[in-house]
Amino acid sequence: MSAGPATPPIRTRLTELTGIRYPIVQTGMGFVAGARLTAATSKAGGLGIIGSATMTLDELKAAVRDVRERTGAPFGVNLRADAPDAAERIELVIAEGVKVASFALAPRREHIARLKEAGLVVIPSVGARRHAEKVAEWGADAVVVQGGEGGGHTGPIPTSLLIPQVVSCVDIPVVAAGGFFDGRGLVAALAYGAEGIAMGTRFLLTSDSPVADAVKQVYLSKTLTDTVVTTSVDGVPHRVLRTPLIDALERSGPAGRLVRAVRSAAAFRGLSGLTWREMLREGAAMRHGSELTWSQVLMAANTPMLLRAAMVDGNSDLGVMAAGQVVGVIDDLPSCAELINRVMAQAHECLCRLRDQT
Numbered sequence: 001m002s003a004g005p006a007t008p009p010i011r012t013r014l015t016e017l018t019g020i021r022y023p024i025v026q027t028g029m030g031f032v033a034g035a036r037l038t039a040a041t042s043k044a045g046g047l048g049i050i051g052s053a054t055m056t057l058d059e060l061k062a063a064v065r066d067v068r069e070r071t072g073a074p075f076g077v078n079l080r081a082d083a084p085d086a087a088e089r090i091e092l093v094i095a096e097g098v099k100v101a102s103f104a105l106a107p108r109r110e111h112i113a114r115l116k117e118a119g120l121v122v123i124p125s126v127g128a129r130r131h132a133e134k135v136a137e138w139g140a141d142a143v144v145v146q147g148g149e150g151g152g153h154t155g156p157i158p159t160s161l162l163i164p165q166v167v168s169c170v171d172i173p174v175v176a177a178g179g180f181f182d183g184r185g186l187v188a189a190l191a192y193g194a195e196g197i198a199m200g201t202r203f204l205l206t207s208d209s210p211v212a213d214a215v216k217q218v219y220l221s222k223t224l225t226d227t228v229v230t231t232s233v234d235g236v237p238h239r240v241l242r243t244p245l246i247d248a249l250e251r252s253g254p255a256g257r258l259v260r261a262v263r264s265a266a267a268f269r270g271l272s273g274l275t276w277r278e279m280l281r282e283g284a285a286m287r288h289g290s291e292l293t294w295s296q297v298l299m300a301a302n303t304p305m306l307l308r309a310a311m312v313d314g315n316s317d318l319g320v321m322a323a324g325q326v327v328g329v330i331d332d333l334p335s336c337a338e339l340i341n342r343v344m345a346q347a348h349e350c351l352c353r354l355r356d357q358t
């Protein structure tokens with residue numbers, strides 16, 4: 001173990017709950033937040049979270065053990081509440097002694113109850129006030145609240161309005177997400193009454209992230225207006241980099257989308273090892289109960305493969321690259337330790353400046 005980071009901590013209910021030094025969360029991101037990124041974040045004093053939605057059960061177990069070998073610091077696992085094997089995943093996380101569980105979509109009440117009974121800290125991610133109120137009522141310990149500028153699945157309300165609104169409505173600690181990248185943002189989030197920040201895109205763009213270098217360069221070249229929220233990938237609003245593939249999907253009518261979805265499903269079926277039946281079942285589970293067209297069901301089933309094509313295989317033409325608008329103000333690839341120390345140092349400077357001004 002190293003002597004530990006030099007920057008002084010900032011204590012909040014989030015750091016107390018989870019036992020971390022700094023109120024900074026690296027969120028669970030499919031194909032991005034594996035053992036290496038998670039361990040690097042937690043080792044640097046933040047809360048690393050494994051993105052398990054795109055892992056098999058065995059891969060998840062291996063990733064948890066890998067993180068534990070790399071660091072003794074607390075870390076979490078991000079789960080998909082609507083995964084067909086969600087209950088099994090929850091038991092695995094409990095059996096492996098993971099400290100924090102997070103959820104991509106609002107969890108079910110019984111998921112929270114089981115995890116709490118086993119002594120885990122439960123921190124779901126939400127994008128709307130009513131969902132924050134619901135998970136608070138169901139016993140969640142804290143909630144990550146993501147504003148519309150955030151990457152991946154996202155809502156319409158900007159962080160600057162959603163965070164103060166939710167902070168006023170729930171008593172549990174709120175962790176602000178969507179658009180954060182530096183110490184000024186951390187102080188702004190604390191000023192709104194949040195108790196920490198969660199960042200996705202910023203951690204994707206670190207030297208500890210496993211994303212292919214060519215794909216990181218694509219992200220680094222983007223400006224503040226180069227992302228788009230589209231429902232054409234999997235039927236729900238998803239903030240991604242604007243690429244020719246996304247433009248083509250957006251332009252296609254229902255028939256064009258179906259053709260494209262079938263073609264894409266055929267191409268990816270081999271890669272994923274899924275049968276058509278499994279693929280459709282997987283797509284339907286993702287959308288649980290909502291009214292979907294066939295092309296949307298197919299695209300939903302394809303989504304992991306589309307993300308994988310970019311994130312793992314480095315194919316930015318074929319793949320979908322989830323990204324927050326914040327991508328437009330990021331221009332380097334620090335290590336997680338450098339990033340966290342930088343954010344904390346800037347936050348302390350900012351707090352001193354504000355103190356001097358009052």
Ligand SMILES: Cc1cc2nc3c(=O)[nH]c(=O)nc-3n(C[C@H](O)[C@H](O)[C@H](O)COP(=O)(O)O)c2cc1C
Pocket residue numbers: 027028029030032051052053078103104105125146149150151152153177178179180198199200201202204321322323324325326
């Ligand atoms: C590439 C990528 C993949 C993501 N995958 C997931 C996921 O699997 N589960 C989840 O809860 N959120 C996921 N998200 C959302 C992030 O966890 C996080 O809430 C979001 O990135 C915050 O906004 P920011 O990008 O502005 O920091 C993903 C985001 C990105 C950029």
